[in-house]
Amino acid sequence: xxxxxxxxxxxxxxxxxxxxxxxxxxxxxxxxxxxxxxxxxxxxxxxxxxxxxxxxxxxxxxxxx
Numbered sequence: 454x455x456x457x458x459x460x461x462x463x464x465x466x467x468x469x470x471x472x473x474x475x476x477x478x479x480x481x482x483x484x485x486x487x488x489x490x491x492x493x494x495x496x497x498x499x500x501x502x503x504x505x506x507x508x509x510x511x512x513x514x515x516x517x518x
């Protein structure tokens with residue numbers, strides 16, 4: 454089974470221990486919006502998705518050892 458890109462980014466976010474609340478604050482959306490996007494694939498604009506990916510890719514979080 455192949456993972457969708459949003460599922461891969463959710464796993465990256467969780468692996469880095471980045472809270473959905475922090476991503477939501479960065480994007481200017483409600484944390485529920487992040488949850489719905491990651492779990493259900495609900496719509497977010499292309500700009501918000503790009504910022505979402507950027508935040509996760511560039512944030513070191515507190516990665517697990």
